[in-house]
Amino acid sequence: MTPSAILESALYVTDLSAAEAFYTDIIGLTLLTKVEGRHLFFRCGSGVLLVFNAEATKIPPAADARLKVPPHGAVGEGHLCFAATAAEIAAWKSHLEARKVAIESEFEWPQGGRSLYIRDPSGNSIEFAEPRIWGL
Template identity: 30%
Template sequence: MSTSSQPPLKITHILETCIYCTSLSASKDFYSNTLGLTPDFSTDRMCVYPLGSTTLLLFQLGKTGEDIIMNNTDDKPERERLVVPRHGPTEDLIPGLLERKEGGGLRQHFCLAVKDKDEAMEWEKYFNEKDVKVIGRMEWQRGGYSVYFEDPDGHCGEIASRGIWGHY
């Protein structure tokens, strides 16, 4: 066991972002056909979209509440067992999240990157043509531009150009 008070290595970036969906098939249709993303693989539990060095995961709400135990036997010590731990809203919260009241629900936020302001503005125009609900836009001090939209579950998506953060 390390006695160092410093993290062992530098973390380089977020590898995965996940979104919980009330209808995985409707969300897959939106992310694949409206946003033009190509899934790496898909099951009834999840859909995986590679995006550069990151990954967007769509999970069916209610299907991530149990650990996924992989290839384990009782004779293995606990530290050697392979487990993907449960995550997402607990079962008692799910009924409330399924009720789509105006402004209610989980409303997770995520941001997808584009090269420049012109590309972000093209997405805004495209969303309007496709009847995707545009819920906001922002011009940032560093020159970046964002357009915010709703996905089928009411999550707050953002398409943003360079210039919203010091590092992007």
């Protein structure tokens, strides 16, 4: 068996308030739910972006918890890539520059396709790339 798609992806942040402002106001994602001090969940296309306070998610669930999600978390800068067409990448660049978000890197891949990289407030590497960089 092989999974058919990625349903959710997670990033870990140090400041949930800054992450909420960044992912809603700059990136334009819709907030689905949040638990103060623990997490933010955003709709992204047909999937979900999970943004966690890593320290809060390292705590095991209580024995009587309704949702027994195992502890998890990461330390350091993660990475997430949003799919975008070449025209959308150009529009993202203008949008981000207008909002004073530094473009960390922008280039054409040898196999074709562009990528644009920025950082979120917690230092996670956020990329916008054409799906053709993966042959899609």
